[in-house]
Amino acid sequence: KNEVEQSPQNLTAQEGEFITINCSYSVGISALHWLQQHPGGGIVSLFMLSSGKKKHGRLIATINIQEKHSSLHITASHPRDSAVYICAVLNNNDMRFGAGTRLTVKP
């Protein structure tokens, strides 16, 4: 079993829909990252959080340390949000990555 599990693996949505991507992990962590990878490979760091909630534009990330779970929400989704979203957790200077969620937003 992977230490970092993401769901769903693939997600297709219509433009404007509210989207949620989930990340569950089985190890103790000091921080969690959400990354966005565009077609072509470029990766951008969206959030780093260790508790609570962070918001950046239409993106919201939450984390529940007790439940070992984080969610990434996208409000009013747009086709340009189409990408792979990757959850990564840090445990004792060791970073573990989820397999990613491929999001496709259709116009």
Added chain:
Amino acid sequence: DVKVTQSSRYLVKRTGEKVFLECVQDMDHENMFWYRQDPGLGLRLIYFSYDVKMKEKGDIPEGYSVSREKKERFSLILESASTNQTSMYLCASSFAGVITDTQYFGPGTRLTVL
């Protein structure tokens, strides 16, 4: 803006060849990382470096070596390329002190070994 560049976007090599992948960052970051990304497996750390001439093995260092002679440059070396090293290779960098800091990624190099 932080910029992390990689020497090639696409590379095709033959089995047994020695392959160099170069990564350069312009933000004076101390930490630099090499990952490979494979479908269903996500990103896996090959090596990282926290200072010039310093290196640490990641999860999958076998078949790879690295070189960090200058702060801005981190090279990944495949001593004798094999077909199972066909993958997307991603370089990243971050400020020193804690690995938790935001990592900035390069565009990736898609390597095919024939």
